[in-house]
Amino acid sequence: MVEATALFRNAAGIDTAISILKQRFGDRLQTGASVREQHGHTTTWIENQSPDAVVFPNSTEEVSDIVKTCAAHKVPVIPFGTGTSLEGHVNAPAGGVCIDLGQMNRVLAVNEGDLDCVVQPGVTREDLNTHLRDKGLFFPIDPGANASLGGMAATRASGTNAVRYGTMKDNVLSLEAVMPDGKIIRTGHRAKKSSAGYDLTRLLIGAEGTLGIITELTLKLHGIPEAITSARCSFPTVDAACQAVMTTIQFGVPVARIELLDAMSVKAANAYSGLKLPETPLLLLEFHGSAAGAAEQAETFGEIAEDFGGTGFVATASTEERSKLWQARHDMYWASLQLRPGARGISTDVCVPISRLAECVTKAQDKAAELDLLAPVVGHVGDGNFHTLVLIDMDDADEVARASQFVGWLNDLAISMDGTCTGEHGIGQGKKPYLVRELGDATRYMAAIKAALDPDNIMNPGKIV
Known part of the structure; x- marks a missing residue:
């Protein structure tokens, strides 16, 4: 079973920051056990690691205020969308303050002639497409769950339409984000292309909240097909x-x-x-x-x-x-869970070159059978991405160990085929060891970027690097 790396808990700083934020946000800052547990909820087998408080901002300026307060006292900040991520992205291994962006859920502009729109991060993909339907437009990224668009950008989401329309990184024109020092930046504008400087938009997409908190997105749109x-x-x-x-x-x-x-x-x-x-x-x-x-x-x-x-x-x-x-x-x-009522479903994903897909899926099925695991397979196979949902009894230590062995083996298999340990779920806590195996020394440069932008390691610590 995967366990998160232990991090230093700054108890005094956390208490001070929460006290300050409580004065500013009142009832929009919650410290109740059930709310905190919900915001540490993870749909994988990594243990729930709750934040010390959850705050619900209404604007970019409020997010900036929260981050500045936490930065001043070296307190971790964990962004939260709808909580549908699968690799422990929303856990708080060192405690801290969770920023729930659900109330920042407005569609700010739709530019029909330019086929783009501007949204806040708490807008979900279903809400956006409902808003766009009468205009004959739609946003194509469909990861299955009704995820928030901010979370989808943070985890570089993909889904069923990726084979034709690309992934989240292909459909975001620019971002507004709050950085680790609380400063608000904009990474670009609405132009369809730009050669202006470093591509900070793509740096933040897939960064899982470890480099900044996305507070606004400019998205590409498409016409609804005839x-x-x-x-x-x-x-x-x-x-x-x-x-x-x-x-x-x-x-x-x-x-x-x-x-x-x-x-x-x-x-x-x-x-x-x-x-x-x-x-x-x-x-x-x-x-x-x-x-x-x-x-x-x-x-x-x-x-x-x-x-x-x-x-x-x-x-x-x-x-x-x-x-x-x-x-x-x-x-x-939900259908797969009925194959073994009472079991926990552990979803994992890999992606390989399409020429190796059949071999990889077949080997995964054979390995699951060898380990006596029930593991149905589904996949966005047009781009070589597939998922296994391992159905296990979490009270059976031997079965949990076999499931962990299978997940590790599958990640290594995909990497050996010139693939990746994750096509769309992201790294979070669960896939950190495999990222190093996949990219080697390149992860040192990821760590250097993280240290340069977030020297106090307050932005969603314990994830990716």
């Missing part, structure tokens, strides 16, 4: 499904989503979502474009799938049918 066609196809093996994916990408078919469910996941989806799919590896796809273009793309994939033993190919433009399929995909976490 037509959307979804498709599904079953395959005899995971290898056959992955080969079909690779060929589809190589043929240049502009697919918007390609999702893999292994046989175990399909079984779970059938039971949980009321589907009647063959319980063999399954690909779910989506195509965007004109009505004729989307239908043609789906037809091309159907022909490719047939070459790899694909059966039961069905394509549909029906909104109801599409929604049912994708809702089942998004419900996979």
Whole structure:
């Protein structure tokens, strides 16, 4: 089981900072045990490490005030969005003050002609797309959970649409952020490109709150496609499904989503979502474009799938049918838990070059079976990213040890294939050892950047480096 590195706790400084902030924020600063535990909540197996207080700012200036106070007393600051991260990002291993950005949830501007918008970090992706729908626009990054956009930027989120629209780093034009000294900076403007200086926008995206707190985002938008066609196809093996994916990408078919469910996941989806799919590896796809273009793309994939033993190919433009399929995909976490009622689901992710995907997934399945672990697989396989959800009894020390062995082995396998230990979950606390294995001496330069910007190590300490 992964444990966080112990950090020095500045008890006197924490007490002083909380006392000062309580005078300024009143009831918007909470120290109750349940609120603190909620904000140390982690959906992985790392123990809950609660902050000493949670404060709810309404503006960038208030975030700056909080950080300045904490910086003056060398108190850790942990940003919090919706708490959907998976690697202990919101834990407070040295205590400190959690800044919950949920009340900073306004869409500040939508520039329809320029296909961009400006939002506060607490806006969720679903709220933004609801706001944009009547304008014929949408924001494409879809990690599954209704995460906050600030958190999605901080963890460099990805998701089901990444194969066509890219990840969070590709869809943020610029940021406003509060830095470790409390200063407010803006990393750019609304121009679609810039060669002006260091790319601080990309430095903060994926920094997991360790270099600054994102307080405003300027995002790229896209027009809602004229037509959307979804498709599904079953395959005899995971290898056959992955080969079909690779060929589809190589043929240049502009697919918007390609999702893999292994046989175990399909079984779970059938039971949980009321589907009647063959319980063999399954690909779910989506195509965007004109009505004729989307239908043609789906037809091309159907022909490719047939070459790899694909059966039961069905394509549909029906909104109801599409929604049912994708809702089942998004419900996979809860569906998988029903495979072993009472078990804890530990989600981990890796990403490899698409040419190694079939081999990596197959080896992961074989290793889980060897260790006698139940570990259904789903993946955003269009870009080589997949997840295993290990279902374990946390009271069984031997099983926990085998699960930990599996997660470590899988990370090392992906790295050995010229891949990464995380395609989208981020490093947080849980994947720190694997980051060093993946990037070696490059992590020394990450640490140097962290030390230069945050010499007192108050910004979400204990994460990444």
